[in-house]
Amino acid sequence: MVYTCGANRSVKPSFISFQTLIKFLYTGDESVITDISCIDDLFDLYCLGEKYELRGSRNLIKEVVTSFKINQENWIHILKGIKQHENTFLFEDLCDILQDKVQGFLGCSSQESYLEDLKESEDTDFCFWVKNRIQKWSRSSSEIPSVEEQSSQFEDAMKQLEDTKTLLTNTKAMYEDTKVQLEDTKVQLEDTKVQLEDTKGQLEDKGSA
Structure with a gap:
């Protein structure tokens, strides 16, 4: 059926x-x-x-x-299953899971070993598909930073954050100092104004005398 x-x-x-x-x-x-x-x-x-x-x-x-355990004996058969079913929406989840597992397995194997296994397959279309898929995985893997690189990037980002925080703290302190200086200048200006008013009054008194 x-x-x-x-x-x-x-x-x-x-x-x-x-x-x-x-x-x-x-x-x-x-x-x-x-x-x-x-x-x-x-x-x-x-x-x-x-x-x-x-x-x-x-x-x-x-x-x-x-x-599912991927090994040297079954990885080609697994890929044949993926190739057969990957364009069917129903099997999308299964194919994604299996593809990640095969990709992880091949990442731990030498290229010569799995290419040697492919030579035993008489399906040239399948061999071509596998080689293209492996090349795609290799390009994708090379674009993903390693754990060490990610750790270094994180440390750099944290250092930049700390530097920015320090800069903001210093800027705030400078702003507070400037604010105090402006207040002092304002007081001095008020005092000068009072002195000028007093001087003006004294001059007017002398003129009237």
Whole structure:
């Protein structure tokens, strides 16, 4: 039996997928899903969970995929699953999780080792897709600063913040000093005004005498 899964995608789930789903529905045993190690079955089950609106099964599958172990034996097969399903909106979350995990695995491996594994694949279109994807990941990784760089940038930003804080404190102090000087000048001007008034009065008195 073929089901339409997601946007314009037809899937014929495997017998194991149907069997697993039925067992999960009748027993409620989560281990029948969490023990699955075949990525193809997980995609099939996720599709069936969407078909029958079984949110619990879909959440379990996400947990399984999140804890999925990527190694030298399965990373190519995982990427084939991603390539097959990544353009289907339903599988976007699963593909993103798996892609991050494969990217992390390849980041810890030498380029020669995984390119050697690709040579064994006869699917030239897939090999080309993988190489382009790895190059994209490499460019993306090079644009992300390392932990040490991020720490250094944070320390520089904190130092600039402290310098700015000190500058503001000094500016405030200068403003207060200037304010005091202006007050003193004002007082002096008032005194001078009084003296001028007194001098004017004395001159007027002498003139009248």
